Amino acid sequence: MLPALTDLAQFRDLLGKAPGPDTAARSEAEARNGQLTKPPGALGRLEDLAIWYAGWRGDARPEIKAPQVIVFAGNHGVTAQGVSAFPAEVTVQMVMNFRHGGAAINQLARAAGARMDVHALELDRPTQDFTQGPAMSGAELLSALQTGWSAVDPQADLLVVGEMGIGNTTPAAAIAHALFGGTAADWTGRGTGVNDAGLANKTRVVAEGVSLHRSRDGLEVLRCLGGRELAAMAGAIAAARQLRIPVILDGFICTAAAATLAAISVDALDHTVAGHQSSEGAHRVLLEKLGKEALLSLGLRLGEGSGAALAINILKSAVACHSGMATFAEAGVSDG
Numbered sequence: 001m002l003p004a005l006t007d008l009a010q011f012r013d014l015l016g017k018a019p020g021p022d023t024a025a026r027s028e029a030e031a032r033n034g035q036l037t038k039p040p041g042a043l044g045r046l047e048d049l050a051i052w053y054a055g056w057r058g059d060a061r062p063e064i065k066a067p068q069v070i071v072f073a074g075n076h077g078v079t080a081q082g083v084s085a086f087p088a089e090v091t092v093q094m095v096m097n098f099r100h101g102g103a104a105i106n107q108l109a110r111a112a113g114a115r116m117d118v119h120a121l122e123l124d125r126p127t128q129d130f131t132q133g134p135a136m137s138g139a140e141l142l143s144a145l146q147t148g149w150s151a152v153d154p155q156a157d158l159l160v161v162g163e164m165g166i167g168n169t170t171p172a173a174a175i176a177h178a179l180f181g182g183t184a185a186d187w188t189g190r191g192t193g194v195n196d197a198g199l200a201n202k203t204r205v206v207a208e209g210v211s212l213h214r215s216r217d218g219l220e221v222l223r224c225l226g227g228r229e230l231a232a233m234a235g236a237i238a239a240a241r242q243l244r245i246p247v248i249l250d251g252f253i254c255t256a257a258a259a260t261l262a263a264i265s266v267d268a269l270d271h272t273v274a275g276h277q278s279s280e281g282a283h284r285v286l287l288e289k290l291g292k293e294a295l296l297s298l299g300l301r302l303g304e305g306s307g308a309a310l311a312i313n314i315l316k317s318a319v320a321c322h323s324g325m326a327t328f329a330e331a332g333v334s335d336g
């Protein structure tokens with residue numbers, strides 16, 4: 001059962017005491033993996049993925065039947081600083097596109113056999129420009145976390161969270177810079193495709209934001225430098241943990257949102273895998289900081305949950321092999 005999310009202290013507390021995987025189911029899955037009709041290790045990472053999934057689902061022979069993709073949308077005051085190649089009104093226009101089934105994520109979710117939900121978070125009320133003050137108040141952060149928290153279907157057996165929010169590679173870079181140090185330039189990329197002058201301006205904006213809000217606390221970083229759709233993604237990832245629903249992380253923005261949870265509780269992302277490595281410059285390093293290795297690297301730099309949705313079929317395939325293959329004994333195949 002998922003408790004109602006009532007305040008930020010409770011959120012922090014729930015993260016600290018989040019459930020772990022079912023170790024008995026995990027061991028049973030490991031034993032089963034060792035008996036399947038293949039040379040040991042021949043399915044490579046698919047084997048680890050299936051065992052990981054089995055542990056989180058508490059079922060040594062699981063199936064993936066009900067994946068859920070949730071796209072959260074938010075607007076950002078920091079777009080006033082000219083940080084995106086596209087105008088802020090594209091956020092609401094893309095939300096309509098998602099609802100009409102016309103975006104990349106609609107096709108990828110359908111191809112993966114996933115249900116898709118879209119939550120627009122107060123698009124007519126952008127967050128505050130974080131170079132001027134905190135992006136959100138505590139109440140605004142809580143409300144965005146709650147949207148994500150309650151958007152997860154408890155019956156889902158796999159979750160992908162994606163986002164739409166013009167300008168949001170800037171808060172993502174600022175979060176990464178605040179949490180992991182280095183320079184603003186280390187974390188700032190071209191997003192939708194800003195030119196060299198645009199990249200220099202965006203890097204300045206990230207540096208200014210991070211020097212104004214000096215906290216390294218995950219929730220405070222999310223509040224001061226994040227955005228509503230990033231907070232909603234964090235809320236959904238945390239809710240999935242309570243429900244023991246494994247999560248596939250998407251690109252740079254999703255991973256930055258997730259990183260705020262790991263900053264609060266170090267094992268908060270143990271129920272997640274990295275779906276892909278985005279070509280947004282700093283994503284590879286961000287994944288490294290979180291100890292995650294991406295499943296796919298296809299040069300995507302879209303967000304929306306696109307790379308994670310693509311990885312659903314990899315995870316489904318891993319689990320199908322694990323649960324569907326015969327053992328040596330069942331098939332009458334001689335083992336080594």
Ligand SMILES: Cc1cc2ncn([C@H]3O[C@H](COP(=O)(O)O)[C@@H](O)[C@H]3O)c2cc1C
Nearest residue numbers: 084086163164165166167168169191192303
């Ligand atoms: C038509 C369109 C569709 C998108 N779908 C995702 N994004 C992606 O681009 C945005 C982040 O890049 P930046 O920080 O440079 O604005 C986010 O909305 C992200 O989801 C899109 C962007 C556009 C223009």
Ligand SMILES: O=C(O)c1cccnc1
Nearest residue numbers: 251252253278280302303
């Ligand atoms: O990696 C991402 O999520 C990403 C990169 C660029 C633009 N939008 C999203």
